Amino acid sequence: MTTIRVNRQWLLARRPVGSVRPDDFEYHEGQIPSPGAGDVLVRSLYFGYDASQRIWLTEDGGYMPSIQIGEPMRSMGIGQVVESGNPDYAAGDLVEGFMSWQDYVIMRTDGPMPLRKLPKADYPLSWNLGVFGVGGLTAYFGVSDGLRIKPGDTVVVSAATGATGSLAGGIAKALGAGKVIGIAGGPEKCRWIKEKAGYDEAIDYLNDDLAERLRELCPDGVNAYFDNVGGDMLDTLLLHMAPRGRVLICGAMSSGYTDVKLQGPSNYMRICTHMLTVQGILLFFYRDRLEEGAAQMARWISEGKLHVEENVFEGFEKAPELLPTVFGGKNPGKLLLKVADPS
Ligand SMILES: NC(=O)c1ccc[n+]([C@@H]2O[C@H](COP(=O)([O-])OP(=O)(O)OC[C@H]3O[C@@H](n4cnc5c(N)ncnc54)[C@H](OP(=O)(O)O)[C@@H]3O)[C@@H](O)[C@H]2O)c1
CATH class of the missing domain: 3.90.180.10 (Medium-chain alcohol dehydrogenases, catalytic domain)
Structure with a gap:
């Protein structure tokens, strides 16, 4: 050496x-x-x-x-x-x-x-x-603690091929979600999230009409949305949330993060009229629970419920x-x- x-x-x-x-x-x-x-x-x-x-x-x-x-x-x-x-x-x-x-x-x-x-x-x-670092543990605490998945929930995750999103769908499934839908860019990535990452359905944000696909796949609305993208995608999702739905703000990929000042969603009154809960996540706040999260993720991996x-x-x-x-x-x-x- x-x-x-x-x-x-x-x-x-x-x-x-x-x-x-x-x-x-x-x-x-x-x-x-x-x-x-x-x-x-x-x-x-x-x-x-x-x-x-x-x-x-x-x-x-x-x-x-x-x-x-x-x-x-x-x-x-x-x-x-x-x-x-x-x-x-x-x-x-x-x-x-x-x-x-x-x-x-x-x-x-x-x-x-x-x-x-x-x-x-x-x-x-x-x-x-x-999986045992920032992406995996943010997915774990974001889905379990932030979105508080209930059995049968319809869940949507954006940036579903990412380090966080590729695990968030499987975690939601492991916690009892009904239908788990991932949003990804292009047919190949959409195929990957269904074949490998445990998603039931995929929406191709580059080629599909997002609103139309959400209406088709979520006729009763979205119960939980794991938002990695922000921008127009978050605005569209707000219009498709079920009453008392939960939104987790994890990231804003669409902004490119070139500036810390971003324009917020214009459909925010849906938070009021549909009694939505919008919560953020930063892993720093879970610093005392990281081992607990990693242990649960390890169990799910060994049971074949998560793909790394x-x-x-x-x-x-x-x-x-x-x-x-x-x-x-x-x-x-x-x-x-x-x-x-x-x-
Ligand atoms: N709050 C926290 O503690 C925390 C922790 C970890 C991550 N995050 C955030 O979570 C988000 C995802 O991070 P990650 O590490 O999981 O991802 P990653 O592995 O870095 O991958 C980036 C993802 O973003 C998607 N993407 C890029 N530009 C996009 C756009 N304009 N519209 C839609 N999708 C876009 C890509 O999907 P395609 O290839 O399909 O376009 C890819 O899946 C980031 O915003 C990150 O800052 C937050």
Whole structure:
């Protein structure tokens, strides 16, 4: 095994305007830092890709501090502790948390999502960023706690091929939903969500008339909507919700996240007239229940109720070019970049 002696980094070169581009980042070789008291030095193994990375690149940053020009790009990641200044973590431990696009990163162990020590497990290490990471656990708490599925419910999930959406349908089914409908872009992705991800029906948002398909598939209305897309899609769904329906706001993919200021839905009076409940979700609020969620997801996987799909690329050099694909052209499942093997 070759030992990397420099710290390869991808730094933010300029703040993106509109869609993020690979040349918004520049390659740099830096020093390998030393951890201070309480911190750990981690060698990067996997980077996860999330749409919210685009929000962190805005001037505002959204729900996290904005990434500054010259700083390494932040991502969720899996790594291995090389040196520890914290008695709770030892060299060799595998960990998951907020990392950045560099070979070696100093990680704080506290914060909104504390650095998670990974258990020895018989599933692939990368699953800790997918089904047992932000996407999977947001799907779990979003469907179980946010949408409060009742037996027989008609459930709709947008961005149904995504890391979150590819699991949300199966979770809703496992909790007793009647009909589970996924929204995806193109016939191939629509086929995939029905054949692999446990959806009963699919709506192709690129080719179908969404309102017409909702009328056909949900004659009594939608009881629960898991919204990953926002925009016009959310507006249309509001018109098709059943009385006392529940809407979970998980994301706003249609916005491209180029700005934190977005236009809200114009059909919002349906919330009033149909007594809808609209709730948000941010996984930080479930930080004390992550193990519970992962344990339930593991049970459903072993029972064959959930399908896990990963989309793994290899090579540190690919880090910037994969980010724009989150907003178009991505394959189903969790998008990951493997940069090293554990030692
Ligand atoms: N609140 C939280 O704690 C939390 C946690 C995780 C994720 N999220 C949010 O959940 C959403 C999905 O994230 P993810 O990680 O599951 O997805 P992902 O794996 O990054 O995939 C992106 C998905 O978005 C869809 N998409 C992209 N542009 C779209 C558009 N204009 N209209 C409709 N669909 C579009 C793609 O579907 P097609 O290929 O079919 O177009 C794809 O399924 C994001 O908004 C993310 O920010 C929120």
